[in-house]
Amino acid sequence: MISYTKNSWALLSVLLSLIVIIPIVTVIFFFIVPGDDTWIHLRETVLISYIFNSIILIIFVSIGTILIGVISAWLVTMYIFPLKKYIEWLLFLPLAIPSYAVAYVYADLLGYGGFITNTISLIFNHNIKSINFYSIYGAIFVFIFSLYPYVYLLMRQAFISQSGSYTEIAKISGLNIMQIIFKVSLPLGRPALAGGVTLVIMETLADYGVSDYLGIDTFTKGIYKAWFNLGDIASAGKLSAILLISIAIIITVEKKLRGRAQYNNEIRSDKKYKLKKLNRIFSILAVITCIIPIVIGFVIPFIVLVLWSLDGINNIYSVSFINVALSSLALALSASVLCIIFALIIVYGMRTNSKIVTPFARVASLGYSIPGAVAAIGILIPLVWLDNFINNFSLKYFNFSTGLIITGTWFALLFAYLVRFLALSMQSVENSFIKISKSIDYAAKILGKSNRIILTNIHLKIGLGGISLGLLIVFVDVLKELPATMILRPFGLSTLAIKAHEFAIDDRLQDAAAPLLAIILVCLIPLYFLTKVIRQ
Secondary structure, eight states: OHHHHTOHHHHHHHHHHHHHHHHHHHHHHGGGSOOOHHHHHHHHHTHHHHHHHHHHHHHHHHHHHHHHHHHHHHHHHHEEOTTHHHHHHHTTGGGGSOHHHHHHHHHHHTSTTOHHHHHHHHHHTOOOOOOOOSSHHHHHHHHHHHHHHHHHHHHHHHHHHSOHHHHHHHHHTTOOHHHHIIIIIHHHTHHHHHHHHHHHHHHHHHOOHHHHHHTOOOHHHHHHIIIIISOOHHHHHHHHHHHHHHHHHHHHHHHHHHTTOOOOOOOSOOOOOOOEEOOHHHHHHHHHHHHHHHIIIIIHHHHHHHHHHHHTGGGGGSHHHHHHHHHHHHHHHHHHHHHHHHHHHHHHHHHHOHHHHHHHHHHHGGGGGSOHHHHHHHHHHHHHHHHHHHHHHHHHHHSOOOOOSSTTSHHHHHHHHHHHHHHHHHHHHHHHHTTSOHHHHHHHHHTTOOHHHHIIIIIHHHTHHHHHHHHHHHHHHHHHOOHHHHHHOOTTOOOHHHHHHHHHHTTOHHHHHHHHHHHHHHHHHHHHHHHHHHHO
8 A cells, every 4th residue: 555655646646536526426425315395396296207208218219329320330331332431431420410409400390381391291282380399209309310420430340340250150150141230240249339329328318408499308407497497406416316326227237238248359360351242222222221310410400500500690790609609619628628637647647556546537437427417516516615615714714705716617617527528538548548558658767757757758749649539529529518518607608509509499590500500510620530530
């Protein structure tokens, strides 16, 4: 234990991890706190609908994203057909559009006088006034076509990494193509599939914009209503605790079901699968199958948003829009830099002393599974306590009231982003550092270099590409974040995501288009670099 305490870098890594863990522990604590009359009322009236709607959403969204993600990944990985080299990266594009933007677009297109509604009426010669998109079915539709790229991305990589020898052995054994998929490829790709579906589930449960706009009662929406409409942070905290524990159970159950199963390529000949060229009919079917989710998830929403923005183009040049855009960019940049700094220190601490740092780092990385509203609740309690402590201390010793100097400031907001997105930065930094041989560290230490010099002069330079990618990913996620920003933002602060949501709620969709397009165009940058990394 004495040797561990001498490692100041490891202790610093543990300290930073504990800072991030505090909100997680705070939320779990609410689970055992007795509820008041407000909580009893919520439990007896709306809690069941929160649970039921959330279960329905994750079941059908998971099924939909699995079907689209796996089928499209299998087609672009195993076959040759026209436009494949474009389709394989176009399938990523829906990640650039926030789910709530897709909801705004299709609610309008399917509403009264909407383009799709009028087109269907014209084709079938039947007067259809509107199609009810403001329902749980509309939310399922939005999430499927917004989130399937998570499954597609991981399954594509899983199929690529599988040895072609498995498929050849399966063919020799007399299995047809469907049997090969279900008995060989999918079982081998189960960790990737589970990872993709878990991300889909977490994003679905974390959503606020879609559920609020379409009028669906979910946990995240309930947390926001309990805190702002009812003014009861205890009830909001208990809802947050239930949601957090539910997510933890989902992750734990998946790992238990996986058990001790191994998914490594044990065949010595790790040969690539020989791609099969599809005939004309199957090529057309493959193109159509892959193009449909691209059109629904990206092309249609993007075109509609561009058309809306032309109607509200004057807003783009307004001072208020420029201020909102600058605030959003400043927040996103500050949060991404903060996350990368924490990630660099923690990951390097794991490298110098894995035994003591890794358990704390892994718990800290669970923050990504926490919805923004839950993170906000977990952060608010300790910050209010800290504010009160500082104020009481100042009153006692200096006879001066400081007021709330932390809560309701950028500090609280950046802390929420740190808790939510540290895991993304850590994964990116860890993937970069794992490629650097430890013999380089040992050689540098023999030459008398400190850990700080080794990190800044060696690891930062060698892993710059992965670190930059992590910076961009966090930057984009912060731009799209809605519930945490709405709960913790300082008075008068607005972001592109909040502005778009406020316009949409007021049915000013043309005004909402400009901030949404700004988010999308910025999101396309890391997606471009991501596709380049994946191709390599």
